[in-house]
Amino acid sequence: MTVATEDLVDSASIAAASTKRKSLWLLALRNPNVIIGGSILLIMLAIAALAPFLGTVDPTRIDPASRNKKPGTEITMRLDDGQAVKRVALMGTDSLGRDVYSRVIYGTRVSLAVGAAVAIIAIAIGVVIGLVSGYIRWLDGIIMRIMDGLMAIPGILLAIAMVSIWRAGLITVIFAIVVPDVPRVVRLVRSIVLTVREEPYVEGAISVGTPTWVLMFRHILPNTVAPLIVQGTFLAASAILVEAALSFLGIGIPPEIPSWGNIMAEGRTLFRVFPHNIFYPGIFLAFTVLAINIMGDGLRDTLDPKMSKKV
Amino acid sequence: MLDFIARRLVAIIPVLTVVAVLVFLMLRLTPGDPAAVIAGDNATSDQINDIREKLGLNEPIWTQFAIWIGNILQGNFGESFFFKKTVAELIAQRIEPTLALAMCTLIFAVCVSVPLGVLAAYRQGSVLDRIVMAFCVMGFSVPGFVIGYCLIYVFAIELGWLPVQGYIRIGVNFWQFLERMVLPSLTLSVGFIALISRITRASVLEVLNEDYIRTARAKGLSSRVVLMRHALRNAAVPILTVIGLGVAILIGGAVVTESVFGLPGLGRLTVEAVLSRDFPTIQTVILMFSVVYVVVNLLIDISYTVFDPRIRY
Numbered sequence: 207m208t209v210a211t212e213d214l215v216d217s218a219s220i221a222a223a224s225t226k227r228k229s230l231w232l233l234a235l236r237n238p239n240v241i242i243g244g245s246i247l248l249i250m251l252a253i254a255a256l257a258p259f260l261g262t263v264d265p266t267r268i269d270p271a272s273r274n275k276k277p278g279t280e281i282t283m284r285l286d287d288g289q290a291v292k293r294v295a296l297m298g299t300d301s302l303g304r305d306v307y308s309r310v311i312y313g314t315r316v317s318l319a320v321g322a323a324v325a326i327i328a329i330a331i332g333v334v335i336g337l338v339s340g341y342i343r344w345l346d347g348i349i350m351r352i353m354d355g356l357m358a359i360p361g362i363l364l365a366i367a368m369v370s371i372w373r374a375g376l377i378t379v380i381f382a383i384v385v386p387d388v389p390r391v392v393r394l395v396r397s398i399v400l401t402v403r404e405e406p407y408v409e410g411a412i413s414v415g416t417p418t419w420v421l422m423f424r425h426i427l428p429n430t431v432a433p434l435i436v437q438g439t440f441l442a443a444s445a446i447l448v449e450a451a452l453s454f455l456g457i458g459i460p461p462e463i464p465s466w467g468n469i470m471a472e473g474r475t476l477f478r479v480f481p482h483n484i485f486y487p488g489i490f491l492a493f494t495v496l497a498i499n500i501m502g503d504g505l506r507d508t509l510d511p512k513m514s515k516k517v
Numbered sequence: 518m519l520d521f522i523a524r525r526l527v528a529i530i531p532v533l534t535v536v537a538v539l540v541f542l543m544l545r546l547t548p549g550d551p552a553a554v555i556a557g558d559n560a561t562s563d564q565i566n567d568i569r570e571k572l573g574l575n576e577p578i579w580t581q582f583a584i585w586i587g588n589i590l591q592g593n594f595g596e597s598f599f600f601k602k603t604v605a606e607l608i609a610q611r612i613e614p615t616l617a618l619a620m621c622t623l624i625f626a627v628c629v630s631v632p633l634g635v636l637a638a639y640r641q642g643s644v645l646d647r648i649v650m651a652f653c654v655m656g657f658s659v660p661g662f663v664i665g666y667c668l669i670y671v672f673a674i675e676l677g678w679l680p681v682q683g684y685i686r687i688g689v690n691f692w693q694f695l696e697r698m699v700l701p702s703l704t705l706s707v708g709f710i711a712l713i714s715r716i717t718r719a720s721v722l723e724v725l726n727e728d729y730i731r732t733a734r735a736k737g738l739s740s741r742v743v744l745m746r747h748a749l750r751n752a753a754v755p756i757l758t759v760i761g762l763g764v765a766i767l768i769g770g771a772v773v774t775e776s777v778f779g780l781p782g783l784g785r786l787t788v789e790a791v792l793s794r795d796f797p798t799i800q801t802v803i804l805m806f807s808v809v810y811v812v813v814n815l816l817i818d819i820s821y822t823v824f825d826p827r828i829r830y
Contacts, residue, residue, distance in 0.1 A: 351532070352535055354531075355531075355533075355536045355538070358536050359536060359540075360768040360769050360806055360807070360810060361765065362769035363807075364803070366799075367540075367543055370794060370796075370799055371543060443657075447658075451661070451769075451772075454662050455772070456792065457788060484663070485667075488662075488666070492655075499654055500654060503654070
């Protein structure tokens with residue numbers, strides 16, 4: 207979805223968002239989409255934070271005695287001290303006997319962390335490059351050509367290429383997803399800078415001798431906050447999807463880390479007999495991304511009104 | 518017009534150059550000896566030296582780039598040591614399923630999403646509109662492989678109407694080919710349909726408020742004529758743009774969908790190449806997909822004039 211929207215960002219809308227910033231934030235919190243999406247997201251955050259207390263066991267614990275159990279089966283677990291405990295495997299077990307429920311619950315942590323990390327890092331890098339590109343004319347051409355080139359490579363392919371160079375790992379995957387996202391942030395920030403720098407108040411600031419860095423951070427940067435938050439939610443949503451896709455393909459996060467994509471990758475071979483390994487993480491994944499997207503739509507409607515009319 | 522096409526063709530050269538440089542640097546920035554990386558884990562030192570010679574790895578990096586790009590422009594994409602074939606052969610062998618999947622998806626998605634979007638805009642606020650909009654948000658949120666497995670579960674395993682996985686070449690048996698294309702194309706279409714119908718709805722809505730639409734209605738034209746001839750045609754430019762941008766989704770989605778349905782296409786090849794660290798193949802596939810993406814968008818840019826004669830170049 208980011209492919210479709212970022213090209214339509216119109217920087218004129220930013221002025222509207224910045225004038226009444228405070229009241230807009232309050233308005234955003236009253237938007238039904240923000241409330242619904244935000245609540246689901248908060249529940250997911252709570253699940254991620256409270257994962258050890260939600261009746262889970264160690265998600266990496268292999269139990270050869272209870273492999274491939276259907277959801278709801280009662281299994282007997284042997285604890286480290288030799289005691290046997292009976293436990294119902296809510297979502298069944300996978301082919302190594304790991305508890306799918308625990309893995310899905312712990313997987314929430316991985317997905318939310320990846321989504322947040324990608325959005326924050328992509329925006330941080332994109333803001334710096336975008337500010338430089340929009341403000342320093344002679345660098346603009348070079349930077350934007352590089353960004354055009356990066357955007358010409360379909361995002362997931364670029365991520366796959368990055369992973370293939372650096373070998374899989376959580377940090378690698380995060381950066382592999384960040385790189386294709388950076389040009390989208392750069393374009394957005396640059397377009398805002400280009401509009402805002404012509405505004406009378408910026409000219410006024412320049413004429414009283416404001417240093418460039420103060421100008422950038424005090425006068426120009428605040429204009430980018432609202433559109434970047436909207437962009438950030440969509441980046442986070444797509445990052446969670448891309449991470450799951452990479453892990454699902456077996457080229458993402460190392461398989462021992464319980465992420466939704468990894469659970470599904472593991473469930474592929476026995477899908478015909480035990481579809482639960484794919485369905486449960488799939489439902490969590492879809493719900494989380496849906497919540498973030500709904501929230502993003504709501505935020506865009508209130509914070510970036512001109513754009514919402516277009517899409 | 519010819520002048521415009523020529524100018525646009527020239528304009529894609531810097532973009533493709535940057536892509537080529539990025540893809541080239543990709544391998545050179547790998548830790549370790551690129552020749553050893555290309556040769557793979559089981560290569561002999563003779564093979565590694567041979568590659569080093571061919572790529573001119575002892576030359577300065579500019580010369581290396583010149584050699585590499587020269588080879589590619591001559592259609593020499595290198596050799597895959599993992600598959601024991603030239604990359605060109607490998608791609609020729611794997612291109613059919615991907616092309617077939619992309620075509621089926623594109624045709625199906627456009628045929629479904631444009632009417633859906635137009636109807637949703639025409640009946641703005643109705644139940645249909647709400648359903649279409651809800652579907653759009655869902656389509657963006659549910660990952661392709663989950664949709665794929667749901668479809669397999671329902672239509673192939675539970676109902677047994679369609680085969681689960683696999684591919685039959687179009688020349689071998691057309692019906693079996695088509696049977697095996699249904700679920701993959703449906704899977705890949707969902708995101709694409711969401712994207713196009715959302716844009717169609719938005720751009721038709723904008724056009725429907727124009728004066729000439731009221732005039733057309735006042736003339737007594739039927740709603741169908743007004744919608745199709747007046748509204749849709751004027752809304753065509755943003756729809757085409759988004760179809761072009763959506764090709765990126767199509768390519769990315771193909772990688773995942775081919776893996777779910779076991780189609781031996783380029784997407785599957787990419788994943789196999791990454792898993793075996795087969796760099797010549799990865800580089801070529803990425804370069805090729807990027808060229809396709811850029812060229813498709815160029816063609817779409819040019820086609821604007823057909824749909825909107827006001828656009829003159």
